[in-house]
Amino acid sequence: MKIGVFICHCGNNISATVDVEQVAQHALTLPGVVCAHTIPHACSEPGQQLIKKNIQEKGLNRIVIGACSPRVHEATFKRVLAQAGLNPYLLEFANLREQCSWVHEDRQLATGKAIDLIDMAVNKAARLEPLTSSKVDVNKRTLVIGGGIAGIQAALDIADSGHEVALVEKTPTIGGNMARMDKVFPTLDCSACILTPKMVEVASHPNVTLYTYSEVEQVSGFVGNFKVKIRKKARLVDMEKCTGCGSCTLKCPVKAPSEFNMGLDNRGAIYIPFPQAVPHIPVIDKTVCSYILKKKCGLCQKICPTGAIAFEQQDELTEEEFGAIIVATGYELMDWTVYGEYGYGKYKDVITSMQYERILSSSGPTGGHIKRLSDGREPEVVAIIACVGSRDAARGRPYCSSVCCMYSAKYAMLTREHLPNAQVYIFYMDIRACSKMYEEFVQRAQEKYGANYVRGRVSKIFERNGRMVLQGADTLLGQSVELEADLVVLAVGITGTQSTIELAKKLNISHDEYGFLTENHPKLRPVESSTAGIFIAGACQSPKDIPLSVAQASSAASKVLGLISHDKLETSPLVAEVTILKCVGCFRCLSVCPFSAIEEQVLRDGTKVAQVNPALCQGCGLCSATCPPAAIALRGFTDDQLISQMESLCQLNPEL
Amino acid sequence: MNRTLKLNQLDDQFIKQIEQTSGQKLNDCYQCGKCTAGCPIAHSTDLPPHKIIRMLQLGIKDQVLSSPTIWLCLSCVTCTARCPKGVDLACIMDSLRELAIKEGVPQAQKQPIKLFEKLFLDAIKRHGRLYEMGTLARFNLLTLKPFQDMELLLPLLKRGKLKLTPESIKDVEKLAQIFASSASDSEVH
Numbered sequence: 109m110k111i112g113v114f115i116c117h118c119g120n121n122i123s124a125t126v127d128v129e130q131v132a133q134h135a136l137t138l139p140g141v142v143c144a145h146t147i148p149h150a151c152s153e154p155g156q157q158l159i160k161k162n163i164q165e166k167g168l169n170r171i172v173i174g175a176c177s178p179r180v181h182e183a184t185f186k187r188v189l190a191q192a193g194l195n196p197y198l199l200e201f202a203n204l205r206e207q208c209s210w211v212h213e214d215r216q217l218a219t220g221k222a223i224d225l226i227d228m229a230v231n232k233a234a235r236l237e238p239l240t241s242s243k244v245d246v247n248k249r250t251l252v253i254g255g256g257i258a259g260i261q262a263a264l265d266i267a268d269s270g271h272e273v274a275l276v277e278k279t280p281t282i283g284g285n286m287a288r289m290d291k292v293f294p295t296l297d298c299s300a301c302i303l304t305p306k307m308v309e310v311a312s313h314p315n316v317t318l319y320t321y322s323e324v325e326q327v328s329g330f331v332g333n334f335k336v337k338i339r340k341k342a343r344l345v346d347m348e349k350c351t352g353c354g355s356c357t358l359k360c361p362v363k364a365p366s367e368f369n370m371g372l373d374n375r376g377a378i379y380i381p382f383p384q385a386v387p388h389i390p391v392i393d394k395t396v397c398s399y400i401l402k403k404k405c406g407l408c409q410k411i412c413p414t415g416a417i418a419f420e421q422q423d424e425l426t427e428e429e430f431g432a433i434i435v436a437t438g439y440e441l442m443d444w445t446v447y448g449e450y451g452y453g454k455y456k457d458v459i460t461s462m463q464y465e466r467i468l469s470s471s472g473p474t475g476g477h478i479k480r481l482s483d484g485r486e487p488e489v490v491a492i493i494a495c496v497g498s499r500d501a502a503r504g505r506p507y508c509s510s511v512c513c514m515y516s517a518k519y520a521m522l523t524r525e526h527l528p529n530a531q532v533y534i535f536y537m538d539i540r541a542c543s544k545m546y547e548e549f550v551q552r553a554q555e556k557y558g559a560n561y562v563r564g565r566v567s568k569i570f571e572r573n574g575r576m577v578l579q580g581a582d583t584l585l586g587q588s589v590e591l592e593a594d595l596v597v598l599a600v601g602i603t604g605t606q607s608t609i610e611l612a613k614k615l616n617i618s619h620d621e622y623g624f625l626t627e628n629h630p631k632l633r634p635v636e637s638s639t640a641g642i643f644i645a646g647a648c649q650s651p652k653d654i655p656l657s658v659a660q661a662s663s664a665a666s667k668v669l670g671l672i673s674h675d676k677l678e679t680s681p682l683v684a685e686v687t688i689l690k691c692v693g694c695f696r697c698l699s700v701c702p703f704s705a706i707e708e709q710v711l712r713d714g715t716k717v718a719q720v721n722p723a724l725c726q727g728c729g730l731c732s733a734t735c736p737p738a739a740i741a742l743r744g745f746t747d748d749q750l751i752s753q754m755e756s757l758c759q760l761n762p763e764l
Numbered sequence: 765m766n767r768t769l770k771l772n773q774l775d776d777q778f779i780k781q782i783e784q785t786s787g788q789k790l791n792d793c794y795q796c797g798k799c800t801a802g803c804p805i806a807h808s809t810d811l812p813p814h815k816i817i818r819m820l821q822l823g824i825k826d827q828v829l830s831s832p833t834i835w836l837c838l839s840c841v842t843c844t845a846r847c848p849k850g851v852d853l854a855c856i857m858d859s860l861r862e863l864a865i866k867e868g869v870p871q872a873q874k875q876p877i878k879l880f881e882k883l884f885l886d887a888i889k890r891h892g893r894l895y896e897m898g899t900l901a902r903f904n905l906l907t908l909k910p911f912q913d914m915e916l917l918l919p920l921l922k923r924g925k926l927k928l929t930p931e932s933i934k935d936v937e938k939l940a941q942i943f944a945s946s947a948s949d950s951e952v953h
Contacts, residue, residue, distance in 0.1 A: 489772050555789060563795070585815065590771065592773070
């Protein structure tokens with residue numbers, strides 16, 4: 109056994125608090141240690157060279173590195189070992205920075221702890237075994253979940269590169285929230301004009317299979333080899349026969365609030381969500397259809413010229429295999445009704461931002477004419493309240509919506525374009541306009557469009573003589589203010605969705621308390637989820653505007669292409685392993701495994717024992733810790749190795 | 765003024781008037797506060813400069829026109845020089861003073877600054893340059909405070925900062941023409 113110990117100064121991140129020379133001197137006294145060096149920056153080129161030189165000249169066969177967190181540089185040093193001709197798993201890492209120098213102040217005590225950590229690492233290193241990884245095939249198909257702008261962009265990028273994509277959307281049409289919007293900042297181009305061509309393109313792309321009105325039911329497998337069950341919900345309309353003529357939607361006698369128009373008008377029980385919907389095929393809402401509920405009516409069936417109405421249609425389940433998954437499930441508006449003080453629901457002239465988008469849109473319920481919902485009158489004063497459900501910790505939404513500053517400025521401009529004589533007031537807390545051409549956009553709203561910005565939240569809205577009275581404050585004046593307005597728009601914040609949380613559970617990826625999916629590293633791995641092979645894009649990761657969602661979608665697509673450009677993937681050898689002779693077949697491991705990596709194996713004598721699928725195992729160690737007879741070991745973290753560390757820790761340190 | 769301010773019932777005309785006379789767009793100001801930060805008299809005003817412009821944006825007329833701030837303003841132009849949005853606040857202050865006088869705001873009537881500006885221009889008209897000694901003497905006499913700032917006289921004379929006799933430029937007559945042509949524009953002087 110020839111162990112080499114290398115202690116990093118990390119500039120002075122470690123050496124300011126830990127006496128690295130003393131730690132190295134101590135390491136030389138440990139059994140098996142042949143050399144111990146300190147290095148100013150072990151991860152630098154000269155640092156790496158020093159380690160390689162020592163491995164080759166002194167014939168080292170186990171390496172201990174005392175430096176930063178293994179999350180930061182373990183991979184770097186594994187490469188160094190491999191380049192020096194050593195199995196990379198013969199490396200043991202001691203975290204002397206995050207877990208020692210950064211969290212302690214007393215130099216003597218910190219040095220003592222560093223010595224303990226090196227003791228433990230050396231003891232474990234002596235018991236390390238070389239490990240080799242295996243290879244698995246990579247399926248070249250990709251699943252994109254969510255048909256909003258992010259999902260569409262990701263699907264197109266991958267399909268354009270010549271690979272097959274399945275795009276799954278739970279609603280009857282793709283397009284997502286962007287399809288609802290009128291004009292979009294910072295260029296004020298019409299949302300439909302830039303989105304609908306993409307919707308058509310993705311639907312007609314030869315490499316894309318589109319599943320609308322479908323949901324992901326179950327996911328199993330692992331990176332490169334996912335198995336996904338997709339539920340195609342029954343539209344009750346035969347998509348092959350239907351020509352999208354829409355006569356059924358005109359004749360349907362049932363009225364239900366239109367989801368697409370945010371409840372501003374009604375649709376039938378059979379409906380096409382909006383004129384540019386893709387696919388342009390109606391769907392029957394089973395919860396309101398008279399035929400489904402009472403076996404009466406059936407007018408659509410009688411009127412349909414192609415006999416496409418299929419009341420007998422059932423949900424279909426299909427199972428497909430994919431190498432990678434992109435989740436782009438988007439966002440919802442947070443529940444604005446918690447703000448009773450704003451009178452939403454009580455006053456018809458208090459509306460949400462998404463409703464205002466529909467009112468502004470020429471294809472919306474008012475044909476693009478700004479009208480009050482109460483009396484149809486054009487408003488003279490429009491008030492916009494920003495940060496409704498954003499930056500409000502008391503209502504459980506401490507984060508910024510990141511878009512309401514911008515769309516509030518947009519509303520000011522569009523309102524003045526529609527109604528040049530109307531006055532627009534925007535109540536805001538701060539203006540956050542930090543992207544290309546954003547600050548200029550907000551300034552334009554103020555300077556060219558005369559938007560009146562009032563810094564302060566609104567406390568209450570009430571009615572006086574048919575107008576909405578806003579009680580607020582101008583914190584710049586230091587004074588309470590009051591505004592009589594005709595129309596109030598609540599710039600509602602953004603939240604993750606319940607359905608994304610449910611999907612995250614199926615995919616075994618992590619999410620935060622607001623329903624946003626968690627990226628693997630906030631700076632360096634922004635589109636990777638916590639599970640290999642599953643990527644995230646768009647507003648399902650955090651509140652995001654269209655430019656960022658599209659950028660992230662392309663980024664996720666490029667990550668997928670990087671993955672599926674390999675024919676085979678190396679799997680980590682740090683997986684669990686069952687010693688068959690010790691296994692008693694209790695299968696507690698099977699019930700705790702979060703990755704479904706444990707399988708039952710029937711031996712020739714008929715006894716059942718556990719078996720680990722190394723491709724599925726993520727090396728979390730739960731099974732190993734659970735196994736009563738200690739029959740499961742996690743490679744690289746075996747009981748023997750861990751106990752040896754404990755033993756070294758429990759010995760009295762004579763230097764302290 | 766601590767009553768609740770009614771936002772869209774304020775004086776639009778006032779906003780237009782100030783924008784016209786000063787040539788400034790009030791909405792250009794985004795209330796960063798740099799004018800107040802650099803203003804040498806901000807600490808002794810009831811309304812610091814940024815608040816004046818905020819009130820102008822909202823059309824709060826009476827309080828602004830009766831504020832001592834517009835008369836305390838030294839026209840040092842630091843606010844204008846440093847404004848990141850290029851708003852000439854010093855010029856707006858001028859417009860406010862003009863308007864206060866024109867509208868007969870009581871605070872405007874009592875301001876000695878009005879007299880000072882008249883005497884200042886008189887000196888320019890007569891000599892083409894400011895005759896500081898004469899202007900100060902006349903100002904002190906007319907405001908009935910003959911010994912005001914007298915302690916500064918000796919140090920100023922010693923350092924050559926004040927001349928006892930006036931200096932005139934060559935073509936004083938031509939100046940008279942300028943004054944004559946601008947007299948019709950100005951109702952103040």
